[in-house]
Amino acid sequence: MMSAEPLLSLKNIKITFGGVRALKGVSFEVNPGEVHCLAGENGCGKSTLIKIITGVYKPEDGAEFYFDGQPITAMTPSMAQSLGIQVIWQDLALFGEMTVAENIGFQYAVSGKYGLVDKRAMEKAAEKALARLGVSLDLHLPLKELPIAQRQIVAIARALVGEARLVFMDEPTASLTQSETDYLIEIVRNLSASGVAVVFVSHRLAEVLEISDRMTVLRDGALVGVFPVEGMTQSRVTELMTGRNFDSAVIAADHDDQPVVLSVKNLSRANEFENISFDLRRGETLGVTGLLGAGRTELALTLFGMRKPHSGEIVLDGETVHFGSNREAIRAGVAYLSEDRLSLGLNQPQSIADNLVMASLDRILSGGLISPPKKENVVAHWISALGVKIGKPEDPIRTLSGGNQQRVAIAKWLAIGPKILILDAPTVGVDVGARAGIFEIVRKLAADGLSIILISDEPPEVYFNADRIIHMAEGRIKATYDPRQMSLTDLEGKVYA
Amino acid sequence: MRRLMLGHTTEFTLFAVMIVLCIALSFATDRFFTISNAFDVLNVSAVNIIFAVGLLVVLISGGIDISFAVAASVVQYVTALAIAYLGGGNWAEGFIIAGAVGIGLGLINAALVYKLQIISIVATISTFNIFFGLLMFFTKGVSIYDLPEWLTTRVVFYEREMSDGSWLELTLPVVVMILCCVATWFMMSRTTIGRQLYAFGDNPEGARRFGINIGAMHYISFGWLGLMAGIGGLMQAHYAEEVVPNALYGRELDVLAATVLGGARLGGGKGSVIGCVLGVLMVSITQNGLNLMGVSPFAFKMIVGAIILVAITLSSARIDKLLPFFAKGNIQKGQAQKREAH
Numbered sequence: 001m002m003s004a005e006p007l008l009s010l011k012n013i014k015i016t017f018g019g020v021r022a023l024k025g026v027s028f029e030v031n032p033g034e035v036h037c038l039a040g041e042n043g044c045g046k047s048t049l050i051k052i053i054t055g056v057y058k059p060e061d062g063a064e065f066y067f068d069g070q071p072i073t074a075m076t077p078s079m080a081q082s083l084g085i086q087v088i089w090q091d092l093a094l095f096g097e098m099t100v101a102e103n104i105g106f107q108y109a110v111s112g113k114y115g116l117v118d119k120r121a122m123e124k125a126a127e128k129a130l131a132r133l134g135v136s137l138d139l140h141l142p143l144k145e146l147p148i149a150q151r152q153i154v155a156i157a158r159a160l161v162g163e164a165r166l167v168f169m170d171e172p173t174a175s176l177t178q179s180e181t182d183y184l185i186e187i188v189r190n191l192s193a194s195g196v197a198v199v200f201v202s203h204r205l206a207e208v209l210e211i212s213d214r215m216t217v218l219r220d221g222a223l224v225g226v227f228p229v230e231g232m233t234q235s236r237v238t239e240l241m242t243g244r245n246f247d248s249a250v251i252a253a254d255h256d257d258q259p260v261v262l263s264v265k266n267l268s269r270a271n272e273f274e275n276i277s278f279d280l281r282r283g284e285t286l287g288v289t290g291l292l293g294a295g296r297t298e299l300a301l302t303l304f305g306m307r308k309p310h311s312g313e314i315v316l317d318g319e320t321v322h323f324g325s326n327r328e329a330i331r332a333g334v335a336y337l338s339e340d341r342l343s344l345g346l347n348q349p350q351s352i353a354d355n356l357v358m359a360s361l362d363r364i365l366s367g368g369l370i371s372p373p374k375k376e377n378v379v380a381h382w383i384s385a386l387g388v389k390i391g392k393p394e395d396p397i398r399t400l401s402g403g404n405q406q407r408v409a410i411a412k413w414l415a416i417g418p419k420i421l422i423l424d425a426p427t428v429g430v431d432v433g434a435r436a437g438i439f440e441i442v443r444k445l446a447a448d449g450l451s452i453i454l455i456s457d458e459p460p461e462v463y464f465n466a467d468r469i470i471h472m473a474e475g476r477i478k479a480t481y482d483p484r485q486m487s488l489t490d491l492e493g494k495v496y497a
Numbered sequence: 498m499r500r501l502m503l504g505h506t507t508e509f510t511l512f513a514v515m516i517v518l519c520i521a522l523s524f525a526t527d528r529f530f531t532i533s534n535a536f537d538v539l540n541v542s543a544v545n546i547i548f549a550v551g552l553l554v555v556l557i558s559g560g561i562d563i564s565f566a567v568a569a570s571v572v573q574y575v576t577a578l579a580i581a582y583l584g585g586g587n588w589a590e591g592f593i594i595a596g597a598v599g600i601g602l603g604l605i606n607a608a609l610v611y612k613l614q615i616i617s618i619v620a621t622i623s624t625f626n627i628f629f630g631l632l633m634f635f636t637k638g639v640s641i642y643d644l645p646e647w648l649t650t651r652v653v654f655y656e657r658e659m660s661d662g663s664w665l666e667l668t669l670p671v672v673v674m675i676l677c678c679v680a681t682w683f684m685m686s687r688t689t690i691g692r693q694l695y696a697f698g699d700n701p702e703g704a705r706r707f708g709i710n711i712g713a714m715h716y717i718s719f720g721w722l723g724l725m726a727g728i729g730g731l732m733q734a735h736y737a738e739e740v741v742p743n744a745l746y747g748r749e750l751d752v753l754a755a756t757v758l759g760g761a762r763l764g765g766g767k768g769s770v771i772g773c774v775l776g777v778l779m780v781s782i783t784q785n786g787l788n789l790m791g792v793s794p795f796a797f798k799m800i801v802g803a804i805i806l807v808a809i810t811l812s813s814a815r816i817d818k819l820l821p822f823f824a825k826g827n828i829q830k831g832q833a834q835k836r837e838a839h
Contacts, residue, residue: 077708093703095696097766102692109692110707117692 007032007197008053008085008166011064015048015057022048023059024222030166033195035188037208037229038168040218040241041431042401046201049218050168054080054087068165084165088172092155094143101126101139104157129157132194133187149180156187160196167191168199173207177292178457178496185211205234205432219243242433248460251443252467252483258282261451262420264303267312272298273475276312280420285442285452287462289495290472296455297339299472300422303453304336305329317419330359335413339424339455345409346397353379353393356408360415382411386441403434410441421445422453427461439465459492471495507760508772514808515779522786529789533663536671542781543670544733548752549759549773550681551725556756557685558718559698559765560610560617564625565722566748568602569730571628573740576731577641585645595731596724602628603723604716611715625749632742641740649738670732677725682770684721694718698765754805755780779808 008030015023023045030036040046051057055075059065065072067083094103102109105122112118126139135153143151152172159167169188173181181204188198188211202208208215209229217224217240224240235248262280267273273295280286288296301307303314305323314321316332323329326336338344346355356379357364364374379393388407390400397405406426413421423442427435442465446452456462462469462483469481471494481491523530548565555562576595580586586594602624609620652669659665685691697704697714705711734740759776761768783804787797 089706091702093700093706095699095703095766097699098695106692106696106707109689109696110709112689115688115690117687117689 005069006030006066007068009064009066010049010053013049013052013063013065014060015052016060022221023052024220026218026221026223028053028216028223029226030197030199032165032197033192034213035192035198035200035211037212037215038199038201038218039205039208039215039237040224041433044218044241045221046218047170048221050087050170050199050201053168054085081162084163085168086159086162086164086166087168088152088155088159088170090171092151094151094155094158096144097142099140099142100137100146100154103143103154104129105161106158107161125161126157129160132160132190133157134190135187147180149176149183152176152180152184153187156191160191164196166197166199168201170201172200173202173204179291181207205237209234209237217241238432244433248464250464250483255281255284255467258284261317262303263313263315265313265315267299267302267309267314269298269302269307269310271475272307273302273472276477278470278477278480280451280453282451283446283449284468285446285454285466287466287469288453288455288472289457289459289462289469289491290478291495292457294472295475296457296472297424298475300336300424300453300455303329303420303422304334330416333417333419334422335359335416335418335420336422337409337413337424337426339428346405346412348398349396351394352383352388352390352397352400352408355397356382356393356412357415359412360417363415363417378415382415386411386414387437401434402430403437406430406434406438407441410438414445418450420451420453422455424455425457426454427456427458435461459495460488463488463491505760505769505772508769508775511759511772511775511779511808515775515782518779518782518786518804522782522789526786526789529786531659531661531663533659533661533665534785534789536665536667538778538781538785539671539674540666540668540736541785542777543668543674544729544736545748545752545755545777545781546674546774547670547677547725547729547732548748549756549777550678550770551722551729552752552756553759553761553768553770553773554681554685554694554721555617555718556761556763557698557765557768558694558714559701560715560718561753561763562606562617562621562719562722563749563753564602564606564621564628565726566745566752567625567629567632568599568723569726569733569748570742570745571602571632572598572727572730573734574632574636574641574742576727577644577734577740580645580648585647587647591648591731592728595727597727599723599725599727599730600720601723603719603721603726606723607715607719610719611712629743629746636742638742640742644734644738644740648735652735670736673728673732677728678770678774681721681725685770690717695766698767700766751780752777758805758809780805 006029008028010029011027013023013026013028014021026045026049028049038046038049048057052059053075055077058074065075067085095106101123104126108122108125109117123139130137133153133156135157137146137150137153143154146154156167173184176184185207188200192198200208200212209232212229214226215229215232215237216226217237219241227240258281260279261282265277267276276299278286288299290296298307302309305326305328316334321332323332347358353375357375360378361370364371364378366374382388383390383393386407388400388404388411390404397408400408410426426438430438439461442452442454454462454466464483466483469483469491471478471481479494483491519530528534548569552562552565572595575598576591579594580591583590606617606621606624609615609624610617653666654669654672655667657665685694693704693709694714694717696707697709697711701711730745733745737744755776756768756773757763757776758779759768759772759774761773780801783801784797787800792800
């Protein structure tokens with residue numbers, strides 16, 4: 001695939017926003033038909049770089065910009081389109097009510113002869129683009145009927161309609177299951193084989209290492225380097241991205257001498273999970289892993305009182321409980337950090353302080369009304385206890401980074417004084433560096449005697465942070481593992497089998 | 498066919514409910530199931546359908562408008578005064594003036610929503626009050642009965658006396674209504690502008706990234722509703738043979754309910770002209786049937802409200818909860834059985 005001349009070549013790219021230097025003289029090269037990974041933590045300048053390449057931002061003087069050997073002095077978004085530079089954004093920017101054909105061939109709805117839409121040409125173009133990817137989809141199906149992985153395909157096909165030569169994919173696998181990710185990787189391979197260069201931006205290092213030929217790593221707006229992917233390990237990439245070294249070690253320990261806090265016996269819900277039994281002891285962290293759709297979240301929601309089990313028993317502190325709603329579960333000391341922090345866990349426009357006390361309002365009352373000094377105390381306590389980096393507690397929570405938002409979300413639940421904390425995919429959308437910080441908190445909480453259920457579809461997370469691991473598949477417990485008695489590779493092999 | 502059903506579930510359900518309603522009404526009264534009654538319903542519904550297809554465009558593009566009915570009253574008044582000033586006028590002048598004033602009022606809404614970034618429901622509640630307040634202030638609530646003859650004379654395109662002595666008439670408002678429907682349908686489903694309006698309502702950020710002109714989307718959608726409000730207002734004046742300042746006050750909610758009933762989604766991206774027409778007809782048929790059955794007019798609103806609730810429940814996703822036999826296939830049936838077993 002390597003050719004003498006790079007398809008895209010940037011040198012000395014600098015840009016400043018409001019006095020902050022976002023890119024400090026970065027260079028970036030992509031060869032024709034290669035799969036290139038652009039790696040770095042949030043805020044390292046990845047998206048700024050993409051926006052410069054697509055003409056949204058202008059770099060400062062002194063920049064060198066070549067595409068296909070031609071110097072480019074002033075890139076514009078429409079010029080980028082006509083040169084075949086396409087971006088597939090993380091949120092896909094698709095239209096749910098429109099058909100697959102219209103989504104792929106939307107270009108035909110933007111420009112048409114006499115202002116009319118040429119539906120036949122649109123469908124032909126859509127068919128051609130899908131054929132190039134080696135995929136067949138029903139062109140007339142409304143997009144909202146498709147699973148997320150196929151929507152991703154639609155977004156890629158749309159990029160191909162514009163005769164793409166260079167495609168940027170921003171976090172394309174963030175919401176895909178393992179098999180869907182494999183499918184996408186296959187598609188990217190086909191794309192690269194047909195001569196299109198793909199730049200992959202992803203947090204998930206495993207797939208980056210699997211798919212890319214080379215990687216460019218950015219940190220704090222500066223280039224760390226360009227590396228061949230062959231021989232690269234995940235921990236090495238993490239080190240390059242964060243500049244720190246995270247030593248991972250199994251922390252599992254026995255808790256047999258501790259009292260059982262939660263005991264689940266033969267819990268079942270039709271079509272969701274069956275015969276789930278386990279004990280959770282004081283101070284223990286129980287990892288629950290398995291592929292998406294294994295029934296993990298459904299189980300968590302049942303323990304949290306939001307769904308009723310069809311059979312089986314939940315015993316909390318020796319007493320059988322029947323939660324009628326999650327309000328009762330919260331009162332009984334069960335906290336659940338939801339899977340989708342952005343839309344379910346936090347109220348984005350509201351302040352950090354309001355979000356933090358959202359679950360524990362009854363603890364800051366004084367004479368039936370919210371007492372400002374009590375609220376201030378609670379907020380100040382948890383912000384310092386969890387090391388949340390904030391400006392003022394009154395700032396909207398959306399101004400915080402993913403990692404800090406997650407800390408506030410955890411603090412929100414700790415403020416109710418729970419016995420059990422259920423963490424559902426706590427690191428989705430959180431940077432590698434910040435992840436380590438979150439797990440540090442989890443370990444400290446467990447050491448203080450909190451019982452934790454840690455749900456994750458990334459085996460390393462449970463392997464390094466749980467005392468025991470339950471592997472769920474198709475709604476059942478397939479096996480229970482002790483991380484001390486197996487290697488991470490063994491665990492991954494079993495989960496992805 | 499399956500494909501068509503999949504994209505238009507609401508319309509099909511609504512159509513089915515309407516047929517059931519018609520059959521029931523045919524048995525309940527002997528006057529209902531006649532061609533002349535069908536044309537009566539069309540004549541009565543024409544103005545509301547014209548309003549509804551205009552509102553549909555705004556709803557599809559993600560906005561909402563409360564002010565169009567009183568805007569139509571303003572149009573009636575201004576048009577009546579203008580043609581009197583022009584010394585009588587004619588249909589061509591009437592349409593041009595009514596259309597232009599309607600578009601102008603629509604563009605005011607668009608400017609408030611786009612330039613001043615006021616959410617459309619708040620912006621149009623304000624203009625609803627401003628339009629109506631100005632109208633009442635300047636007219637002092639006085640109606641105009643002295644309209645030119647061309648405007649108040651019934652224009653009949655086709656008429657036939659039926660064997661039972663009743664008349665079958667295809668009148669101007671119905672013909673104009675059909676033209677408005679066809680024009681709206683053509684714009685929304687065949688032109689690039691229409692598809693961009695759908696896209697903008699569906700996913701504004703996605704549309705923006707495609708380089709769609711967001712300002713144009715606002716001006717076109719509210720402008721089109723303004724045009725329809727102008728034409729509808731003129732037709733209503735023609736039909737009523739008078740201009741009463743508060744005649745259309747309150748019509749906006751009836752039309753909005755009927756449009757949403759027809760499958761348009763508050764929030765944008767979804768809706769069709771055929772659904773819109775069915776929605777308005779559904780409400781008219783109910784009223785017509787109740788009338789023929791001799792039900793007290795005081796009970797109408799209550800029954801119409803109930804019918805809207807039933808129809809909208811049936812046509813939303815909850816249909817399989819109400820009608821288990823209508824479920825999408827054996828999987829759901831299987832699930833239901835399993836649940837019962839537990």
